[in-house]
Structures are given as C-alpha cells and as structure tokens.
Amino acid sequence: GAVVSQHPSRVICKSGTSVKIECRSLDFQATTMFWYRQFPKKSLMLMATSNEGSKATYEQGVEKDKFLINHASLTLSTLTVTSAHPEDSSFYICSARSGAGFDTEAFFGQGTRLTVV
Amino acid sequence: GEDVEQSLFLSVREGDSSVINCTYTDSSSTYLYWYKQEPGAGLQLLTYIFSNMDMKQDQRLTVLLNKKDKHLSLRIADTQTGDSAIYFCAETGENNRLAFGKGNQVVVIP
Numbered sequence: 001g002a003v004v005s006q007h008p009s010r011v012i013c014k015s016g017t018s019v020k021i022e023c024r025s026l027d028f029q030a031t032t033m034f035w036y037r038q039f040p041k042k043s044l045m046l047m048a049t050s051n052e053g054s055k056a057t058y059e060q061g062v063e064k065d066k067f068l069i070n071h072a073s074l075t076l077s078t079l080t081v082t083s084a085h086p087e088d089s090s091f092y093i094c095s096a097r098s099g100a101g102f103d104t105e106a107f108f109g110q111g112t113r114l115t116v117v
Numbered sequence: 118g119e120d121v122e123q124s125l126f127l128s129v130r131e132g133d134s135s136v137i138n139c140t141y142t143d144s145s146s147t148y149l150y151w152y153k154q155e156p157g158a159g160l161q162l163l164t165y166i167f168s169n170m171d172m173k174q175d176q177r178l179t180v181l182l183n184k185k186d187k188h189l190s191l192r193i194a195d196t197q198t199g200d201s202a203i204y205f206c207a208e209t210g211e212n213n214r215l216a217f218g219k220g221n222q223v224v225v226i227p
Contacts, residue, residue, distance in 0.1 A: 043205065
C-alpha cells in the first residue's frame with residue numbers, strides 16, 4: 001500500500017515550547033489529510049481535517065490556535081503544537097487520502113509520541 | 118454525530134476463530150471499516166463494507182453488518198499469531214471524516 005511518513009516518531013519538549021510534526025505522503029498525492037490524537041486505551045480522536053491549499057477544518061473542542069495545521073502541498077501536512085503543556089502529551093497520528101470518496105483508503109503514519117515535561 | 122463503541126480485550130487460541138464486535142450510532146454512515154494496529158506500527162485498513170451490504174468476505178476475514186441494530190462484527194478465521202493486534206472499527210460521518218471506536222485488543226495464544 002501507499003506510504004505515509006510521520007516525523008518525528010518521538011519528541012520530548014519543555015512546557016511552553018512549540019513542536020512541529022510532519023506528515024508526508026511518499027508515493028501519492030494526498031488531497032486530504034487527517035490528524036488524530038490517541039489516548040492510552042482509547043480510540044483515535046479526530047482533531048482536524050486538512051485539504052490541500054485550504055484551511056483545516058477543526059473538530060469541536062480542538063483549539064485552532066494551539067494546534068496549527070498547515071497543508072501547503074499535496075504531499076506534506078504539518079501539525080504544530082504551540083505553547084505545549086504536559087496535558088498535550090499524547091500519541092498523534094496523521095492519515096492521508098488521495099481522493100474524496102468514502103472508498104478511498106486512508107493511509108496512516110506511524111505516529112508521534114509527544115511528551116511535554 | 119458519530120459514536121462508536123467496542124469491547125476491549127479478547128484472547129484466542131491459534132487456529133480458532135475470533136469475533137470482534139462494534140456498535141455505532143450514526144445511521145447515515147455510508148462505509149464502515151476495520152483497521153488493525155500492531156505494536157509500534159501505524160493503522161492498516163483491513164477491509165470495509167458499504168452500508169447497503171450485510172456481509173463481506175475477504176480471505177480469512179468476514180464482516181457482518183446489521184444496519185437495523187447498528188452492529189458491525191469482524192470474524193477472523195484460523196487466527197494466527199500475526200493477528201495479535203488492536204482492531205478498530207470506524208465509520209464515515211459528516212464531511213467524509215473517519216470516526217473510530219475504542220479498539221479491541223486481540224491476543225493470540227500459540
């Protein structure tokens with residue numbers, strides 16, 4: 001299947017700093033990218049849907065100014081956690097789709113473990 | 118909105134069948150999916166079923182959909198050690214989003 005690369009896989013940052021996570025589709029053009037947050041023993045919580053060239057659509061309860069999402073090209077989306085706090089520590093996963101149809105498979109990155117100390 | 122629930126843990130002997138269940142509440146879902154997450158790995162789409170189907174079989178995988186009860190199940194025949202993972206069901210909701218259930222950990226005992 002297609003490959004989605006997420007970087008970094010792990011990051012530790014100090015409280016108050018910002019962290020950028022990259023999500024790249026390596027062998028296809030991702031018209032839509034999704035960002036999820038996964039809590040221990042819990043499901044993936046969709047944070048936002050990002051379409052190339054337009055502003056991301058955030059889910060209710062997700063702070064736009066805190067979780068900045070940029071989808072500048074068809075192969076790259078970034079999530080920046082601004083002014084990180086310990087409660088932002090989590091596992092963040094991106095997903096990319098090459099089309100808009102429901103049957104278009106979404107490919108997932110390996111995830112990023114963020115620890116804020 | 119979407120609300121997907123799953124049971125959490127299942128242990129099964131190698132060679133037996135395993136069944137994972139999922140309920141959802143969004144009756145407007147068009148597609149329902151099963152994803153697999155192995156330790157340290159990303160999510161992998163296993164199969165999906167269109168909402169106007171009752172059953173889909175794909176090699177060792179059988180998906181059953183009871184739309185009336187909003188119940189989705191995944192049966193894995195001849196379960197193998199490589200099937201040990203967390204399985205998520207997911208559904209499409211508004212705006213082509215994917216909403217996921219809590220995940221069901223399957224442990225295969227040799």
